Amino acid sequence: MLLIGWLALSFAVFFNPVARAAEDTQLSAPVGGIGVTIGTEGDGAAYQTVIEVLAGGPAAKSGIGAGDRLIGIVDEEGKLMGFQGKSVSEIIALIRGPSGSTIRLLVESKGSDGRKLYQLTREILKR
DSSP states (O other), X not given: OHHHHHHHHHHHHHTOHHXXXXXXXXXXXXXXXXXXXXXXXXXXXXXXXXEEEOTTSHHHHHTOOTTOEEEEEEOTTSOEEEOTTXXXXXXXXXXXXXXXXXXXXXXXXXXXXXXXXXXXEOBOOOO
């Protein structure tokens, strides 16, 4: 029984990209973000929505606004890791990272069907 529990934990940490991103974020210091508060907008929403944008943060400087939907992250090879169906905590774990590192975030602007790819540099944010 102990072996099965260890295998499940090993899979969650080493093979689950969300768990791995959360672990990497915890081990790296200092941790930065992009300056957004996210949440679910409406029942059955497929994507998380930007609820608030921190003035002066990377998201605000790039033009991301309240009501925009977060579609996913695009990695260095151009592969999309979509956010559809992921929880707020899973998305936060993927967005946060070492301060000064970059993230490529695919966003659908409020009231638009068009999507835009933003390259943002994570910062240590203060309210």
